[in-house]
Amino acid sequence: MDIVFPRLRHSRVHALAELLPGAVSSLAAAASIVVGLLLLMLAHGLKRRKRRAWVAAVGLLPVGAAAQLLYRHSVIGMVLSLVLMGVLIRYRAEFAALPDPRSRWMALANFVGMGAVSVTVGLLIVRSHPDAIEGAPSLGEQLEHVLWGLFGFEGPVGYRHGADYTVGYSLGALGLLTVATTAYLAFRPEHPAARLTAEDEERLRGLLTAHGRRDSLGHFALRRDKAVVFSPSGKAAVCYRVVSGVMLASGDPVGDVEAWPGAIARFMEEAQAHSWTPAVMGCSETGGEVWTRETGLDALELGDEAIVDVADFTLSGRAMRNVRQMVKRIERAGYRTRVRRADELSPEELEAIRRAAADWRGTDTERGFSMALGRIGDPADGDAVIATAHKAADEGAEEGPYGDLKAVLHFVPWGRDGMSLELMRRDRSADPGMNELLIVAALRAAPSWAWSGCR
Numbered sequence: 001m002d003i004v005f006p007r008l009r010h011s012r013v014h015a016l017a018e019l020l021p022g023a024v025s026s027l028a029a030a031a032s033i034v035v036g037l038l039l040l041m042l043a044h045g046l047k048r049r050k051r052r053a054w055v056a057a058v059g060l061l062p063v064g065a066a067a068q069l070l071y072r073h074s075v076i077g078m079v080l081s082l083v084l085m086g087v088l089i090r091y092r093a094e095f096a097a098l099p100d101p102r103s104r105w106m107a108l109a110n111f112v113g114m115g116a117v118s119v120t121v122g123l124l125i126v127r128s129h130p131d132a133i134e135g136a137p138s139l140g141e142q143l144e145h146v147l148w149g150l151f152g153f154e155g156p157v158g159y160r161h162g163a164d165y166t167v168g169y170s171l172g173a174l175g176l177l178t179v180a181t182t183a184y185l186a187f188r189p190e191h192p193a194a195r196l197t198a199e200d201e202e203r204l205r206g207l208l209t210a211h212g213r214r215d216s217l218g219h220f221a222l223r224r225d226k227a228v229v230f231s232p233s234g235k236a237a238v239c240y241r242v243v244s245g246v247m248l249a250s251g252d253p254v255g256d257v258e259a260w261p262g263a264i265a266r267f268m269e270e271a272q273a274h275s276w277t278p279a280v281m282g283c284s285e286t287g288g289e290v291w292t293r294e295t296g297l298d299a300l301e302l303g304d305e306a307i308v309d310v311a312d313f314t315l316s317g318r319a320m321r322n323v324r325q326m327v328k329r330i331e332r333a334g335y336r337t338r339v340r341r342a343d344e345l346s347p348e349e350l351e352a353i354r355r356a357a358a359d360w361r362g363t364d365t366e367r368g369f370s371m372a373l374g375r376i377g378d379p380a381d382g383d384a385v386i387a388t389a390h391k392a393a394d395e396g397a398e399e400g401p402y403g404d405l406k407a408v409l410h411f412v413p414w415g416r417d418g419m420s421l422e423l424m425r426r427d428r429s430a431d432p433g434m435n436e437l438l439i440v441a442a443l444r445a446a447p448s449w450a451w452s453g454c455r
Helices: 012-018 022-047 051-072 075-090 103-126 139-150 163-187 198-214 218-222 257-274 285-295 318-332 347-360 434-449
Strands: 227-230 236-243 246-250 277-281 336-341 385-390 405-414 418-426
Touching: 022 051, 022 163, 051 075, 103 139, 103 163, 139 163, 198 218, 198 227, 198 236, 198 405, 218 405, 218 418, 227 257, 236 257, 246 257, 257 277, 257 285, 277 285, 318 434, 336 434, 347 405, 347 418, 385 434, 405 434, 418 434
Parallel strands: 246 277
Antiparallel strands: 227 236, 236 246, 336 385, 385 405, 405 418
């Protein structure tokens, strides 16, 4: 503004500012920086029409206006801030979105923790120039200097040789860091966290028992890092997780098809209340039709689903020749398989399988939100099926960290008579073909549990 309107550089505001105490100018400078930084952080929340972001912005803008006038002597900057505040107040009804869960308490914890760290580090900074300190300030005076410095003021401790600038800017930076991280945590989009309660899980299992055959991905609704909304009748539910402001549902709604619209309506109400963007991933063709009809969302084809009818499965014939040869070659190499329900394994063996699966994953990032349960051997999942491949170490060779275990597949129930592949992991040193070997072993064992289908 000073460049565009040079006449505003020197005005009565400058003359008035010269009469104010020096601390006021320092406070205005610090406030100008902090308010500008906070308003930048609030932009995302205002875009999502968050009520808390609106309240913060309306409170900060007059502070910023005063800082513009006292520090920059900018009348135009002050007017623009006040005009923006007026616009926000005029359209306050548009900013009604609820805050994302947990952000308030996480921000408060960060403010307390960072505040304590800032004070501790600030004391070290104050004492970092012992030769430049004037006199012998007490611990109380040093602490007072730190507290004033975090807010951009000059404290009671005096310095020589320009050290006061170094100390002052360092303390101010600590204060800005505390404010910035607290504001980020208060207004950032929600991050995934476990919220599926034991009661929610019990209700979902009841719906899956009655209606689980319809959707091969239904059991994955039991992931415990999801939240759930139920239809008013309680006969259907939608499970979801919020990622970067997107309310992401996976698979079809769980439960009675007739109650799906009620569950979807609750889902959309929750998304609107928090200003989240609704989205669905991995639903069936029927589910896609219901979602698009009830919400107006667009549908994209993601891919086809491979389903094996156990009664018709065979390794005979030209089409299965490659699989048949692979399985026979692996078996001749000395591998053996075991297919059991999870509740048939000992706690020690389950723990070894869990550790092996985590180690063999290869990356820290877990993918498969819509088609992964995210756990193995949980007491509540005793009806899951675990297929393992084993091979004893060659003579003279040492066994691996997991003994003779070389690969694992984990299946979850699909209705009353099916199973859905949830996880497949293998030791990288194992021979190729582990997945083919274990899938064939699981399909051969399925009839003993009266299971007719595998996905």
